[in-house]
Amino acid sequence: MRKYYSLYGRLLSKRNLYEGFKQVKRSRGAAGIDGQSLAAFEENLSKELDDLLLELKEKRYQPQPVKRVTIPKEGGGERALGIPTVRDRIVQQTLRNILEPIFDPDFHPSSYGYRAGRGCHHAISKASLFIRRYSRQWVVDMDLSKCFDTLDHDIIISQFRKKVADGSLLGLLRLFLESGVMVGMTKEATSIGSPQGGVISPLIANVYLDKFDQFMKERGHRIVRYADDILILCTSKAAAGNALRVASNYLEGDALKLTVNKTKTHIAHSSEGVKFLGVEIFEEYTRIQDKKVKTFKAKVKQITRRNNGNNLARIISELNPVLRGFVNYFRVANCALMLRGLMGWTRRRLRAVQLKQWKKPAKLHRRLKQLGYKPPFKLIRMSSWRNACSPLASYAMPNDWLHKEMKLVNMEETKTGISVAVI
Numbered sequence: 001m002r003k004y005y006s007l008y009g010r011l012l013s014k015r016n017l018y019e020g021f022k023q024v025k026r027s028r029g030a031a032g033i034d035g036q037s038l039a040a041f042e043e044n045l046s047k048e049l050d051d052l053l054l055e056l057k058e059k060r061y062q063p064q065p066v067k068r069v070t071i072p073k074e075g076g077g078e079r080a081l082g083i084p085t086v087r088d089r090i091v092q093q094t095l096r097n098i099l100e101p102i103f104d105p106d107f108h109p110s111s112y113g114y115r116a117g118r119g120c121h122h123a124i125s126k127a128s129l130f131i132r133r134y135s136r137q138w139v140v141d142m143d144l145s146k147c148f149d150t151l152d153h154d155i156i157i158s159q160f161r162k163k164v165a166d167g168s169l170l171g172l173l174r175l176f177l178e179s180g181v182m183v184g185m186t187k188e189a190t191s192i193g194s195p196q197g198g199v200i201s202p203l204i205a206n207v208y209l210d211k212f213d214q215f216m217k218e219r220g221h222r223i224v225r226y227a228d229d230i231l232i233l234c235t236s237k238a239a240a241g242n243a244l245r246v247a248s249n250y251l252e253g254d255a256l257k258l259t260v261n262k263t264k265t266h267i268a269h270s271s272e273g274v275k276f277l278g279v280e281i282f283e284e285y286t287r288i289q290d291k292k293v294k295t296f297k298a299k300v301k302q303i304t305r306r307n308n309g310n311n312l313a314r315i316i317s318e319l320n321p322v323l324r325g326f327v328n329y330f331r332v333a334n335c336a337l338m339l340r341g342l343m344g345w346t347r348r349r350l351r352a353v354q355l356k357q358w359k360k361p362a363k364l365h366r367r368l369k370q371l372g373y374k375p376p377f378k379l380i381r382m383s384s385w386r387n388a389c390s391p392l393a394s395y396a397m398p399n400d401w402l403h404k405e406m407k408l409v410n411m412e413e414t415k416t417g418i419s420v421a422v423i
Contacts, residue, residue, distance in 0.1 A: 001162060008168035010098050011056055011091070017049050020094035024086065024199065032085030033067045033182045041086045052087055059168070063088045065180035065187050066195050074291060080149065082181055082195025092176060092199035095169070100203055102163055107206060108213030109423070113227035114202030118423060120277045121332045123226045125420040127233065128281050130222055131270045136233035137283065138240040139274045142247060143264035147228035148201060149193040151208050152257045153177050156194070159207045176200060202227070208256070215250055216243075224276075231276055240267045278329070285334040286417070293338070296326050297345075304349040306356040306383070313406060315353060319346070320409045327411040334417040343412050350408070351397050352388035367396045 010016060024038070031037045041048055055061040066082030073079050084092065104115060112123035130136040156177065157170055164170060181188045181195065194201045205227060216223050221243050222233045232247060234240040244267065251258045273280035278292045303319050310318075323346070327339065358364055365377045373395055380387045387393060402408045 003165045004102055004163055005165050007098055007164060007166040008172070011094055011169075011172075012053065014049050014053055016094050016097070017052060017090060018045075020090045020092075020097060021045070021049070023093050023097075024089045027199075029089070030067075030069075030083055032083050032088065033064055034085050036086050038086055048087065049090075052091065056091070061091065061172070061175075063091070063176050063179040065182045066198065068181050068183045069197075074295065079196070081197035083197050084179075084199070088176075088179075089199050091172075095172065096200045096203050098169075099160070099164070103203070103207055103210075107210050108217060108223070108225070110222075110224045111206060111210065111213055111226075112423075113225065113229075114206060120226060120329070121418075121420040122423050123224055123229075124277055124279055124281065124286070124332055125422050127224045127231055127274070127276055128286060129422050130224070130233040131274065131281055132283060134222075134233075136222055136235055137270040138234045138237050139268050139270065140230075140232035140234065140240050140244045140247065141264075141266055141268055141275065142230040142232065142244075142251075143261040144228045144230070144251070145259040145261045146193075147209075147258060148196045148205060150258055151194050151204065152192060155211075155256065156204055156208055159211060173200075177204075212247070212251060212256060215255070216247065219246065221246070226277055229277060231274070237267065237269075279333050286332065288330050288333050288335050288338060292330070293342075296322070296342070300346055300349065304346075304353055306353050311357070312350060312354050315350065316402075316406050316408050319350075320407070323409040323411055327409075327414045331414050331416050331418050332420065336412075336416045339411045339414070339416065343410060347397075347399065347402055347408075348388045350402060351393045352385055354397060355382045355384075355388060355393060358382060364392060364396055368392065371395065 021041075025042070028038065052061070064085050066084050066088075069081050069083060070078040071081060100116075107115065110123075110126055112118045112120070112126070127139075131139070153174065157174060160170060160173060176198070177194060178190055180190050194204045209225065209228070213223065213225060216232070224231045224233070230247075232240070232243045234243055244265070248260045248265075250256065251260055268274050270281060270283045273282050273287070275289060278289055280287050280289055299322050300319065303322065304315060308315070355364065358367075359382055361377075361379045361382060364380070364382070365375065368377060369375065377392060380390060380392060403410045
């Protein structure tokens with residue numbers, strides 16, 4: 001295995017720090033504990049980078065604690081995130097740019113999380129390939145408890161030391177791991193873990209869990225992993241049971257010191273659906289998980305509330321990114337019929353908004369006359385959800401008008417069940 005020396009010198013380059021800044025800027029993100037935003041940092045960019053460069057050269061650089069924030073988890077509870085300061089994100093990004101090309105080429109071929117040119121669609125396609133073409137229909141679905149928060153620092157450094165012999169770079173990596181967390185006004189030490197939200201945390205997790213990937217590969221187990229979402233694909237229930245025992249013992253043993261969530265980890269068969277990255281993979285097709293549809297509908301409902309005060313054009317401009325993001329992700333599923341139903345429901349909600357804003361039937365009737373329809377017209381309750389799918393509402397606001405004139409994204413036009421080349 002090749003060893004890399006004298007890597008710290010690559011950090012001591014204003015050009016490399018500037019490249020790191022550009023990547024951090026593209027990712028955007030909130031300010032850390034110092035309150036400095038990306039815009040404020042950029043106002044004095046040259047001086048800020050010069051100061052960083054000098055601190056790194058003189059080995060005076062000291063990362064600040066990350067800012068603790070929490071976000072709700074889909075299944076309930078909260079997920080803790082750590083937001084580093086802008087200057088720390090830049091150094092982390094520059095460090096990641098140095099280390100990633102060293103480690104990424106040797107990662108397990110079925111590792112797809114946080115890697116350039118790889119993503120969820122590739123992971124789903126690989127799992128589908130194992131299930132359908134190679135009849136590995138018994139699947140161990142593994143869930144790790146707070147994976148990022150429980151990574152062992154000594155194991156992290158030992159994994160990086162396998163290829164990196166530069167003590168200064170490894171020392172900087174440990175500084176980031178031990179920089180601490182600010183919870184309100186209180187600083188808490190970080191003796192374990194790599195906080196989600198840090199720029200370098202995804203690389204750290206991949207280097208850490210690659211030890212598990214290679215262990216399973218050496219024993220002939222077929223896996224697909226996206227970050228801490230792990231599938232082990234087997235040909236029989238007995239083989240799946242054995243794979244679960246082997247994997248759990250290794251993950252929870254001294255090699256990695258992680259915790260397997262026993263309540264969420266289970267063995268599934270593809271005839272009942274294998275849940276993975278928001279979809280359910282069956283022997284013949286892939287569908288969207290029900291909870292993802294519920295989350296999508298909740299977002300649409302929030303944007304299309306009839307009392308939000310925004311006009312229809314503004315509502316559609318807010319809605320389009322949600323529709324586009326949903327269909328672009330889930331086009332990997334066989335979901336044409338579901339998308340048709342969701343679009344019909346979404347259009348109905350928009351018609352309900354417009355009827356409510358017109359307030360009186362006279363405005364609806366005027367609109368119908370402008371479109372060439374002849375009275376008399378029925379009087380309808382403009383605030384009625386039922387009337388949002390009435391013929392009058394559809395005549396006044398036809399699908400073509402919503403999509404072509406109002407520029408509403410049409411999810412029905414997206415090709416679904418796409419085949420992504422397996423990497």
